[in-house]
Amino acid sequence: MDLSVPRGINSTAQIDAKILENILKIQHTLLYSDKQLSELLQVKENELKRIFKKTRKLKVTELASLTDALSLSIESFVLGDLDLVAIEKHSKGQLDYIPERYTQAGQSRIRSALVYFHFIEQRLGWWVLQSLMRKFQITHKAIEDPNTLININFFKDITELLSKRGLESSNFYQIGAHSYEMNKNSEFSKKLEISANPTDAYDRLCYELKNHIESNSHYRILRQTPTTIEIESKDNPDTAQALKLSHLGNPFVCQYKAGFFSRGTSYIDLPSVSVKEIKCAHYGDPSCIFEVNIELANKRWNKTH
Numbered sequence: 001m002d003l004s005v006p007r008g009i010n011s012t013a014q015i016d017a018k019i020l021e022n023i024l025k026i027q028h029t030l031l032y033s034d035k036q037l038s039e040l041l042q043v044k045e046n047e048l049k050r051i052f053k054k055t056r057k058l059k060v061t062e063l064a065s066l067t068d069a070l071s072l073s074i075e076s077f078v079l080g081d082l083d084l085v086a087i088e089k090h091s092k093g094q095l096d097y098i099p100e101r102y103t104q105a106g107q108s109r110i111r112s113a114l115v116y117f118h119f120i121e122q123r124l125g126w127w128v129l130q131s132l133m134r135k136f137q138i139t140h141k142a143i144e145d146p147n148t149l150i151n152i153n154f155f156k157d158i159t160e161l162l163s164k165r166g167l168e169s170s171n172f173y174q175i176g177a178h179s180y181e182m183n184k185n186s187e188f189s190k191k192l193e194i195s196a197n198p199t200d201a202y203d204r205l206c207y208e209l210k211n212h213i214e215s216n217s218h219y220r221i222l223r224q225t226p227t228t229i230e231i232e233s234k235d236n237p238d239t240a241q242a243l244k245l246s247h248l249g250n251p252f253v254c255q256y257k258a259g260f261f262s263r264g265t266s267y268i269d270l271p272s273v274s275v276k277e278i279k280c281a282h283y284g285d286p287s288c289i290f291e292v293n294i295e296l297a298n299k300r301w302n303k304t305h
């Protein structure tokens with residue numbers, strides 16, 4: 001979890017002040033009386049007054065009572081990145097509301113977020129997943145429909161958080177490969193299962209991505225030989241403009257894509273193939289290019305068809 005301290009904060013007194021400031025923001029947003037707020041913090045009303053006068057410190061267990069009640073992360077009180085609109089909507093029972101940061105220009109399906117959530121739950125534990133969902137202010141209700149749209153910022157943020165927790169490029173490749181488990185019975189899968197051969201599977205994959213997975217990038221086959229296929233991924237300029245970003249995603253998202261492409265052959269019952277990103281927009285290239293090693297897949301296909 002990102003515990004970096006925001007700029008301008010360099011002492012525990014400032015952190016305490018920031019936490020109190022955020023508690024007050026929540027009190028005003030949710031129109032809590034002092035009595036309601038003290039109950040949520042599990043302190044007496046006169047103690048709450050002392051806390052706000054700074055003659056008594058708020059204990060972390062008391063803050064945790066409030067964050068548990070509202071399904072928020074403690075870190076967000078320190079970092080001050082709470083989405084107050086989401087807090088208000090969730091408190092009114094609109095649990096499928098997703099913070100605007102993750103819905104503006106949404107071009108990905110929640111199904112891809114579920115790939116990350118499943119991986120995190122299996123490899124890091126449900127408590128890590130819970131803390132991440134609280135951090136992102138995304139509820140279980142919000143992820144019920146896998147076709148709900150979510151934007152690329154979500155994938156940028158989750159990969160950066162996971163990277164700070166120690167995940168490496170190879171882990172993001174594994175997560176991308178895991179996407180096959182989520183997609184194998186979907187409409188996307190049906191479009192690929194009827195491919196005429198491995199190269200056709202990648203042709204269809206590039207075409208169907210925008211219809212069923214995401215359209216943050218435009219995908220096309222740039223070059224193909226009997227042993228390799230090069231897939232280009234280029235930012236969708238409309239999305240980049242809407243999100244005011246010069247590049248969408250980050251190198252971790254690219255590794256996820258490489259892992260995703262490695263399973264293109266799985267849709268036609270062939271083992272996964274190796275994929276390398278040979279050019280990357282995040283390192284100065286005009287677009288990201290992935291090299292798919294299709295040699296073994298072709299050999300195996302030709303033997304059985």
Ligand SMILES: [Zn+2]
Pocket residue numbers: 250251254277279280281282287288289
């Ligand atoms: Zn890249």
